[in-house]
Structures are given as structure tokens and as C-alpha cells.
Amino acid sequence: MSEVTLFDTHTHLNDPDLYDQAQVLIEQAISAGVRHLVVPGYDMLSSRQAIELSERFSEVYAAVGVHPHDAKTLTASDLHQLDLWCDHEKVVAVGEIGLDYHYDNSPRDVQQDAFLAQIDLAKKKRLPIIIHDREAHADILQILRNTDAVSIGGIMHCFSGSVELMRECLQLNFYISLGGPITFKNAKKPAQVALEVPLDRLLIETDAPWLSPEPFRGKQNHPANVRLVAQKIAELRGMPIEEIGAITTDNALRIFGLQGSLSRGLQNED
Ligand code: NI
DSSP states (O other): OOOOOESSSSTTTTSSTGGGGGGHHHHHHHHTTTEEEEEEEEEEHHHHHHHHHHHHHHHHEEEOOOOOOGGGGGOHHHHHHHHTTTTTTEEEEEEEEEETTTTSSOOOOHHHHHHHHHHHHHHHHHHOEEEEEESSSHHHHHHHHTTTTTGTOOEETTOOSSSHHHHHHTTTTTEEEEEEGGGGOOOOHHHHHHHHSSSGEEEOOOOTTTTOOTTSSTTTOOOHHHHHHHHHHHHHHHOOOOHHHHHHHHHHHHHHHHHOOOOHHHHHOO
8 A cells, every 4th residue: 555645734732622632643643644743823822832742743843823813912022932932943834823804802903913913023034824814815815915925925724715715825825725624515615626726735734623524523623634634635636645645745845944854853752
């Protein structure tokens, strides 16, 4: 049997429900073919925990940032701490950041200010950004254009938009990351995007513990399930899962700047 290589580009092993099981979940993921994982922060504590996990496990890389839900908590000293964390050797992106107009847990102008400040940070550090966009497509695009985010690029995490929106994101130098929703029976838009996204801009993710793919919809998600996402894309596109795995892994290594730096070997896991 040929080997499948997978990269889960968005998995919250820093979530309180997964954090204590990180070792077991990573072992299960490795058994499923996962070679690398990026754990994004969503507030200051989870950003620090993402870095801790990256130090414990050679397969794990971290992103640091404050989610739009928590934008109202972001202080100047937090931004300074994020700036310091960005210099850590296993921090590969700023995220997840963006706008969430579905929940509006922080006021929209506050979300926009936090998003802008963290885009500035990413530009200063030359890191890509991981974007959370919920019902805020127009403002996200406008901010990405106004800030020249094309110069750093990044990832539209768990992309939920149309093919037309996908094309606008591609023009802005962004990658399209697909997760569990492409396996849902009513998921017409994500399936269409999975078919039409250029293969050199496609990424896969779980967003664990959220968004479990079928047949586990509604259950707690974990990084091994990224294989089900790859399998679904392979079916939709009529390609072997090995090829989808190899292409999306290459893409992830490129966007996170990890090409050529993978011969570190296993780190000590204390
Ligand atoms: Ni997330």
C-alpha cells in the first residue's frame, strides 16, 4: 500500500478539550498519515499553548494571534507579546485572526482594529496570516486589499465562500483551506470549491475539535480526521488520496516557509 502524507494546517490541540490528550491525538494522526500540524492560537493563553505544543512535538508548528471573538481583550502589551512570540523558531504564521459577523462577540470596529493590528504585525515579521471569515467576506477582502496583505499572503481557513469569492482570494495571494464541511451532504458550495480550486493553492485542515467530517459529524474532531477530508477531495476530483496528500503537504510547507527545514529529526518529547 502506498503511503499517504498529510498536513493538518489548522487544528486546535490547544483547545481545553484536546490539550491533555495531545500526545495520543498526535500519535493517532501520525498513524493516519499526518506528518505535520499547525496549531493556531485564538487568544493569548492558547497562543502560548500552541508554542508549548510545538516545543513538545516535532510534528507541531504554531501560529499566534487573537480571534475576532476575543478582539475586545487585545491590549497593547498583548501585541508586544505576540511580536516576541513571532520570533520563535516554530511560529509559522499569525492567526487565527479575522472577522466574525455571525456571533459579533466583539464589536465590529474593535474586530477590525485587532485584525489590522495583527496584519501589521505579520507584515513586520514576514509571516503569512490565517484568516477566520464568518459572514464578513466583503470587509475581509477590503481590508486585505487596503493593507497590501498580498505581500505576505496567507490562508482562508475553513473556506466557506463561493467559487467567485475563492477567485478573489486567489488573486490576493491566499490559499484555500478546506475542512470537514466538504463532507456534509448539503455542502454544495464547498464541494464546488474543492473541484475548482487550483491544486497549487489547496490546503486541508480539521479545525479540531470543531467541524468533524462525516461520518463523525457533530462529534469531537481530532487531527487524524484530516484524512477523511483528503479522501473526499480525492473522490470529488477523481484523484488518488496519495496525490492530494502530497500536493497539499507541499503547499503547506511552502506557505509556512518550511521547505528545506524538515530534517530536524525527532525532538525530545519531555
Ligand atoms: Ni480555528
